[in-house]
Amino acid sequence: MKYRAPILGLALFMAGGALAETPALDTAAATDDGIRWRNAEDVPTFKIAEDGTIDWPTFSGYRRYHAECHVCHGPDGEGSTYAPALKTSAVTMDYYDFIGIVASGKQEINSAQNQVMPAFGTNPNVMCYLDDIYTYLRARGTEEIPRGRPAKKVAKSEAYAAAEAECMGAG
Ligand code: HEC
Numbered sequence: 001m002k003y004r005a006p007i008l009g010l011a012l013f014m015a016g017g018a019l020a021e022t023p024a025l026d027t028a029a030a031t032d033d034g035i036r037w038r039n040a041e042d043v044p045t046f047k048i049a050e051d052g053t054i055d056w057p058t059f060s061g062y063r064r065y066h067a068e069c070h071v072c073h074g075p076d077g078e079g080s081t082y083a084p085a086l087k088t089s090a091v092t093m094d095y096y097d098f099i100g101i102v103a104s105g106k107q108e109i110n111s112a113q114n115q116v117m118p119a120f121g122t123n124p125n126v127m128c129y130l131d132d133i134y135t136y137l138r139a140r141g142t143e144e145i146p147r148g149r150p151a152k153k154v155a156k157s158e159a160y161a162a163a164e165a166e167c168m169g170a171g
Helices: 004-021 056-068 086-092 095-104 132-140 158-171
Strands: none
Touching: 056 132, 086 132, 095 132
């Protein structure tokens, strides 16, 4: 009887591990702090109205993605021969892993091509807009928004503008 508890513990540990590898994709907008929408787990997400109007941060993400990432990762998060399709990464990777790679970079050492993802951790033009880029790519990855420039957007909020100014000033 006394050996059962460890075995049960191991089984729960393994079940937990299996769940962690296949997180449910939750893009539903649950809360709005005045700056951006977040899902029930506090991860940034997009909000798209029935007429296709997108939230400001996601529109900002469209612009920032095409300024900073598109040169390697291709237009609209579609990927290129050089770098992976980030619209897919944004719906398969954990949010914190995604943020970590952008901040610290990544290098595929086994790759014959020696591809390098640069570290952007000290670049405010990326780091101040990383949640925007993330929600834009999630909206692309779930096909909630089509390719190309989003036609309609909510205006930038005062809270967003204040947070943006503070982040850029601190950078
Ligand atoms: C100079 C080219 C270049 C630029 C610019 C660039 N990347 Fe990358 N990125 C890469 C390459 C190459 C890889 C693949 C690296 C690897 O697998 O080792 C990559 C990988 C990634 C990954 C991991 C994807 C996965 O599925 O494993 C993320 C996330 C990422 N980039 C985000 C970004 C974001 C966001 C931007 C813009 C702020 C950006 N990258 C700009 C070249 C670039």
